[in-house]
Amino acid sequence: MAITVVGSVAYDSVETPAGKYDRRLAGAATYFALAASYFTDVRVIAVVGDDFGPEQEAVFKAHGIDTRGIERAAGKTFFWQGSYLDNLNEARTHRTDLNVFAGFEPKIPDAYRDSDFLFLANIDPVLQRRVREAMPDVRLVAGDTMNYWIKDHRAALLELLKGLDILLINDTETRMLAGTNNPVKAARAVLAMGPKTLVVKHGEYGATAFFAQDAANASQRSTIRAFRAPALPLDEVVDPTGAGDSFAGGFFGYLASSAAAGGIRPAAFRHAMFYGGVMGSFAVERFGTERLQGLSREEIDERFLLFRELTHLE
Amino acid sequence: MAITVVGSVAYDSVETPAGKYDRRLAGAATYFALAASYFTDVRVIAVVGDDFGPEQEAVFKAHGIDTRGIERAAGKTFFWQGSYLDNLNEARTHRTDLNVFAGFEPKIPDAYRDSDFLFLANIDPVLQRRVREAMPDVRLVAGDTMNYWIKDHRAALLELLKGLDILLINDTETRMLAGTNNPVKAARAVLAMGPKTLVVKHGEYGATAFFAQDAANASQRSTIRAFRAPALPLDEVVDPTGAGDSFAGGFFGYLASSAAAGGIRPAAFRHAMFYGGVMGSFAVERFGTERLQGLSREEIDERFLLFRELTHLE
Numbered sequence: 169m170a171i172t173v174v175g176s177v178a179y180d181s182v183e184t185p186a187g188k189y190d191r192r193l194a195g196a197a198t199y200f201a202l203a204a205s206y207f208t209d210v211r212v213i214a215v216v217g218d219d220f221g222p223e224q225e226a227v228f229k230a231h232g233i234d235t236r237g238i239e240r241a242a243g244k245t246f247f248w249q250g251s252y253l254d255n256l257n258e259a260r261t262h263r264t265d266l267n268v269f270a271g272f273e274p275k276i277p278d279a280y281r282d283s284d285f286l287f288l289a290n291i292d293p294v295l296q297r298r299v300r301e302a303m304p305d306v307r308l309v310a311g312d313t314m315n316y317w318i319k320d321h322r323a324a325l326l327e328l329l330k331g332l333d334i335l336l337i338n339d340t341e342t343r344m345l346a347g348t349n350n351p352v353k354a355a356r357a358v359l360a361m362g363p364k365t366l367v368v369k370h371g372e373y374g375a376t377a378f379f380a381q382d383a384a385n386a387s388q389r390s391t392i393r394a395f396r397a398p399a400l401p402l403d404e405v406v407d408p409t410g411a412g413d414s415f416a417g418g419f420f421g422y423l424a425s426s427a428a429a430g431g432i433r434p435a436a437f438r439h440a441m442f443y444g445g446v447m448g449s450f451a452v453e454r455f456g457t458e459r460l461q462g463l464s465r466e467e468i469d470e471r472f473l474l475f476r477e478l479t480h481l482e
Numbered sequence: 483m484a485i486t487v488v489g490s491v492a493y494d495s496v497e498t499p500a501g502k503y504d505r506r507l508a509g510a511a512t513y514f515a516l517a518a519s520y521f522t523d524v525r526v527i528a529v530v531g532d533d534f535g536p537e538q539e540a541v542f543k544a545h546g547i548d549t550r551g552i553e554r555a556a557g558k559t560f561f562w563q564g565s566y567l568d569n570l571n572e573a574r575t576h577r578t579d580l581n582v583f584a585g586f587e588p589k590i591p592d593a594y595r596d597s598d599f600l601f602l603a604n605i606d607p608v609l610q611r612r613v614r615e616a617m618p619d620v621r622l623v624a625g626d627t628m629n630y631w632i633k634d635h636r637a638a639l640l641e642l643l644k645g646l647d648i649l650l651i652n653d654t655e656t657r658m659l660a661g662t663n664n665p666v667k668a669a670r671a672v673l674a675m676g677p678k679t680l681v682v683k684h685g686e687y688g689a690t691a692f693f694a695q696d697a698a699n700a701s702q703r704s705t706i707r708a709f710r711a712p713a714l715p716l717d718e719v720v721d722p723t724g725a726g727d728s729f730a731g732g733f734f735g736y737l738a739s740s741a742a743a744g745g746i747r748p749a750a751f752r753h754a755m756f757y758g759g760v761m762g763s764f765a766v767e768r769f770g771t772e773r774l775q776g777l778s779r780e781e782i783d784e785r786f787l788l789f790r791e792l793t794h795l796e
Binding site for chain 1: 570663664665666667669684686687688690692706708709710711712715716717718719749752753756790792793794795796
């Protein structure tokens with residue numbers, strides 16, 4: 169089933185302990201789309217400037233990604249500069265130029281309207297909600313957000329959360345959104361805001377999915393329903409940029425590829441969590457989107473087996 | 483198969499966000515022995531003062547733990563006072579009175595000499611090594627240590643590590659011991675110091691076992707052999723004290739209970755990692771050793787199933 173993703177297509181300049189690069193194609197929608205493209209059809213909604221040319225377009229095309237929703241505006245593409253010199257787990261932002269992104273008004277091509285899955289990457293929750301409402305027929309909607317929206321645009325974010333099936337955020341964002349440090353209490357608080365499922369990304373420790381309980385169970389003080397997928401211990405993290413978006417792409421891409429007419433089987437959901445970790449682990453092995461551009465499905469499934477072996481009991 | 487454990491039996495005064503308590507029976511050997519006692523016979527080597535009476539003795543006896551190696555010395559029992567008010571993941575030490583522990587000379591009762599497994603809880607590595615050498619016939623030796631010994635008694639610790647089958651330490655200790663932040667590089671460095679297996683405890687994220695490679699594989703730059711067990715997302719952590727020692731007790735206790743004449747099967751090792759997490763999750767649910775004192779094997783196996791469900795793919 170096809171996924172439409174809305175989010176940023178950007179240029180990044182990044183420095184990590186392993187080296188640096190200047191103005192490479194990046195952005196949440198790019199990482200997500202590349203990761204998901206190994207599993208299913210992906211369609212992108214974004215805006216770029218006149219510095220986005222055939223070479224960048226070709227990166228998407230090579231993966232069969234539909235770019236008709238990437239609008240060309242006069243000006244420059246969104247630019248981000250950051251580093252991970254002190255701490256591989258947290259980016260330091262040195263510069264953010266919104267450029268054409270400042271006036272982004274997502275437009276949905278007619279050809280995208282039969283998409284079954286919708287992913288709202290980290291952008292203004294007002295825009296996320298607008299896209300969500302413009303695509304009322306999608307079967308499953310997942311989204312991401314970040315500290316900035318949680319802190320300063322809470323009302324708009326809470327409106328968005330009511331319409332989400334799955335929210336994917338990290339530990340810090342979960343604590344900030346819920347206002348509590350305990351992971352179970354925080355998950356309950358976030359699920360009460362609307363999402364049916366909360367996927368919390370733990371970086372090098374993997375990710376945990378928490379599921380909303382039906383009303384009958386919710387009244388008991390019982391263990392929350394959860395599923396935890398590992399991350400692979402890696403020899404070297406070359407560039408953490410895009411790890412979370414690649415996780416989301418692998419997760420949602422696999423979910424879309426395995427969804428049956430009747431819905432999503434629990435086993436498929438669990439596999440999707442593992443594939444999220446798999447794509448995140450590839451993303452950080454090289455600079456920018458380099459590794460995600462050159463994968464094969466065989467490599468991906470080989471790594472899935474490594475993940476399985478890493479936690480399989482018997 | 484029987485386990486002998488050497489380590490501290492102590493009194494703790496602890497404050498956490500959930501409350502506080504004063505001078506309760508604690509210490510690494512106590513947590514370890516209680517947790518392991520649900521799986522196998524446990525024998526303790528420690529020293530206590532004249533403030534250790536029949537009431538404290540009864541806690542061990544109720545679990546069939548052999549206390550003949552707990553020496554009574556003139557003076558007071560080791561005392562520790564700490565708090566977790568800012569951060570549940572890291573204790574703040576307010577006071578440490580070594581008392582009778584300052585002159586601890588471990589003595590091994592003859593009745594302990596047929597023990598198959600030996601656990602060296604966190605004490606001076608010189609003492610750990612002395613006990614290890616006094617019990618040359620044990621089949622499997624595991625040990626713990628802490629930042630203090632890593633930093634200021636490195637030479638003695640390195641001598642100890644050469645004789646260990648399994649080292650159990652946390653993330654911070656692993657990084658400190660290895661001198662690198664990358665978890666795989668750190669594991670390789672620690673395994674090169676002697677232990678055949680390194681178990682790294684991640685607190686709320688579970689634990690990862692890293693296995694030494696045979697020489698043929700070690701020369702390849704390949705993924706390290708590892709196994710990752712989850713921790714259970716908990717509603718409330720009442721008191722983190724002893725979580726690591728309880729993990730070690732559950733892990734080593736299960737390992738001893740399931741070891742066959744031919745050695746340890748990989749599946750048994752994996753289950754042991756899960757049982758470590760199970761006992762750690764119980765320990766933190768109430769103050770001190772309270773929860774570990776009142777468990778049943780049925781409760782333990784029920785929780786094991788929760789852990790299994792939490793990560794089981796199919």
